[in-house]
Amino acid sequence: MSAPDYTACIEAIELLCARVAMSRQPQLPSLANVAELPAGTTLWSSTYARLLLWPVSANQSEVIARAADEGEGWLDALLSQAEDALTAPVDGYLVLALPSAPEPEADDEIRKLELSARICRKHLIWPSPADALAASAGPWARVADITILGLPDAVTASGDAVYWPEMSKAAEVLLRALQKEGALVVAQLDADGPIPLENGA
Template identity: 40%
Template sequence: MPEQATHVDIASAYAELDPLSAKVGFKRVDSLPHAEATTPAPQGTALWSATYARLLLWPCPGSDATTVEASAQAGQRWFDEVLVEGERRSGGRPLDGYLVLALPEAPQDDAREDIRRLELSTQVCRKHLIWPPAPDDPDRHIVCWRRVAEVTVLGFPDIGAEAVPSGELYWPEIDTEAMALWEELNAIGVPAAVSRDTNA
């Protein structure tokens, strides 16, 4: 794992992301994969992996719009290679990607609109921003990072281990009437069943 970034307490971000990630089937990888991207992963970068997705924590050195945009682009390029390689290794099964930019402080007011646009973009992966609470934040003693719960894949309610996604496909249980219809569709085909029902 890369050394801890000096501009933020990145270890506290790991501590917040680890348990939430585990609840939805993610595990933090021991070492980052090699990527040929022009920008190397910054110090403190961490990757969580699941059968269906990857989550990347990418430290950002500033909270102004220009720095956030540049970090997002660099992280996205690096992450794209990781996702493509992961899909190749899984036999072409698509992987969702979640890029979490760790800002040193809340975004500057003039950056809010650009940041909203960035978070709405789904190019390559979903993008989210988190930051530590301000010194005057009344919740600073109980919340290490703001907006972690808004990371789409992690923001689910506490639903228990039985809902953790897996790579297995399961056939849903259906009632006898639905099963009879399914067997009929398999026996005579969809066009014949539609034609019969239309003429009935």
């Protein structure tokens, strides 16, 4: 069996990461007391999350379980480091890249692994089979199922900037009243009738 095309895998993930404001890290951080990184390991990050692609050498259950443990350990160390630096929680996503599609009898084990919330969310992906490629599927199956990446198309790309939505005049008046008078007073005013707009607006 030929080695999977991790370049195509990285490119497929990269395209989706760009849409959720995650960027690929050119160099992986050095972490103490963690597993050695398999060839093809790639990390994307943002202010709110880290996504780690962790290639798996074989499809056997014990190999997948060991890879999941090693990838979780590495990502856990990274997330701890990031949270210490940012003083804010950072979500983690571990993507285990299998060399080929698993056998159907592995479905329950895969589902159990992906439902596990220990340390981080986990997803398994693999190269698309020939029939899926013939039907115009992407080169790697299930990439769009990765929780943080599987978002619908949007008119504008997401970003790290925080902004306030535009509010109607009535909403602005209500917000100012809440800030000035407090919720109890505003609730009583509201019970007596609509809160008047300022300057007769």
